[in-house]
Amino acid sequence: MSRARQYDESDVRVRPGRGSRPRTKRRPDHADAEEAMVVAVDRGRWTCAPGGAADRPPVTAMRARELGRTPIVVGDRVGLVGDLTGAPDTLARIVRVEERRTLLRRTADDTDPYERVVVANADRLVVVTSLAEPEPRTGFVDRCLVAAYAGGLEPVLCLTKADLADPGPFAAHYAELEFPVVVTRRGEFPTALAELLEARVSALVGHSGVGKSTLVNALVPDAEQRTGRVSGVGKGRHTTTAALALPLPDGRGWVVDTPGVRSFGLAHVTPDDVIAAFDDLAAAVEECPRGCGHLGPPADPECALDALVGEGALRPGRLAALRRVLVALRAAPPGALTADR
Ligand SMILES: Nc1nc2c(ncn2[C@@H]2O[C@H](COP(=O)(O)OP(=O)(O)OP(=O)(O)O)[C@@H](O)[C@H]2O)c(=O)[nH]1
Numbered sequence: 001m002s003r004a005r006q007y008d009e010s011d012v013r014v015r016p017g018r019g020s021r022p023r024t025k026r027r028p029d030h031a032d033a034e035e036a037m038v039v040a041v042d043r044g045r046w047t048c049a050p051g052g053a054a055d056r057p058p059v060t061a062m063r064a065r066e067l068g069r070t071p072i073v074v075g076d077r078v079g080l081v082g083d084l085t086g087a088p089d090t091l092a093r094i095v096r097v098e099e100r101r102t103l104l105r106r107t108a109d110d111t112d113p114y115e116r117v118v119v120a121n122a123d124r125l126v127v128v129t130s131l132a133e134p135e136p137r138t139g140f141v142d143r144c145l146v147a148a149y150a151g152g153l154e155p156v157l158c159l160t161k162a163d164l165a166d167p168g169p170f171a172a173h174y175a176e177l178e179f180p181v182v183v184t185r186r187g188e189f190p191t192a193l194a195e196l197l198e199a200r201v202s203a204l205v206g207h208s209g210v211g212k213s214t215l216v217n218a219l220v221p222d223a224e225q226r227t228g229r230v231s232g233v234g235k236g237r238h239t240t241t242a243a244l245a246l247p248l249p250d251g252r253g254w255v256v257d258t259p260g261v262r263s264f265g266l267a268h269v270t271p272d273d274v275i276a277a278f279d280d281l282a283a284a285v286e287e288c289p290r291g292c293g294h295l296g297p298p299a300d301p302e303c304a305l306d307a308l309v310g311e312g313a314l315r316p317g318r319l320a321a322l323r324r325v326l327v328a329l330r331a332a333p334p335g336a337l338t339a340d341r
């Protein structure tokens with residue numbers, strides 16, 4: 001019998017239809033399961049980092065039958081049982097998926113009618129935009145911001161190719177929103193970005209050509225090998241992965257590259273979801289009329305955010321910057337949402 005089958009010993013199904021009968025004492029909720037972070041997904045096999053750390057060999061796992069079709073994505077914190085050595089040809093089992101703290105959804109495309117979560121539990125969304133070649137676009141950044149705020153991630157704007165253009169004017173659009181903005185240029189290690197990524201899980205998004213691979217390769221020394229290895233996981237075939245977590249050299253932080261993700265699903269996002277990310281504004285909008293889009297006059301003449309400005313509790317520039325983001329949300333019609341133009 002191959003080692004891959006040894007998990008069968010604990011492979012007891014939790015049968016439906018037994019009412020409130022507690023689970024067996026023998027295996028209460030898999031108390032013995034070890035926590036791990038999913039770092040790659042490929043056709044029914046999940047690559048997991050035990051303990052959420054990169055200093056142990058990754059473990060390949062299947063989804064326990066009792067989880068049914070529960071989606072499990074990169075960044076998910078899972079409980080693993082079985083062979084966790086990560087030795088070749090071993091297969092562990094995912095028996096539990098922890099509640100997600102944050103999530104990023106990908107927009108449906110022609111081949112996939114459903115919006116899907118692509119990254120779970122990322123602390124940050126790093127929006128990579130070049131200052132030239134290609135030109136930066138506020139529309140793309142704004143849609144990424146909506147996805148970040150609605151999903152519970154802290155946004156970071158990373159402006160690349162500062163050797164080609166002054167970052168000042170583009171960065172000024174976002175100054176009032178007070179999230180971190182970092183600038184990178186050719187021939188310089190991205191120190192400020194690396195500091196922001198430390199001990200965090202950060203998802204990187206950006207258009208082709210903005211310099212995202214250049215950054216990932218600088219931050220993750222063996223990124224190219226890892227990308228090749230993991231994308232061949234499971235069945236030995238190359239696949240385009242939607243997301244892949246790469247460990248930072250400090251051994252704690254992770255960068256999640258999203259090569260297959262060109263757009264975020266915003267179809268279920270409301271203006272309130274975005275406002276909820278702002279501690280200083282969330283309470284104020286409870287005074288807004290029902291269905292307020294928080295855009296101010298003429299669309300939302302009674303928006304309470306304007307009153308806050310009147311009281312001196314909110315800077316007009318901050319409100320204007322926030323409303324530009326909300327406009328990006330409204331401008332994206334449901335079902336046809338893309339963050340890539
Ligand atoms: N001038 C300048 N060029 C850069 C900089 N960073 C990357 N580039 C160049 O921009 C081009 C695209 O860089 P990549 O890192 O491949 O960009 P990417 O976003 O990963 O693009 P894809 O690989 O197509 O997804 C390459 O020719 C890089 O050499 C920079 O800071 N300054």
Ligand SMILES: [Zn+2]
Pocket residue numbers: 285288289292293294295300302303304305
């Ligand atoms: Zn309002």
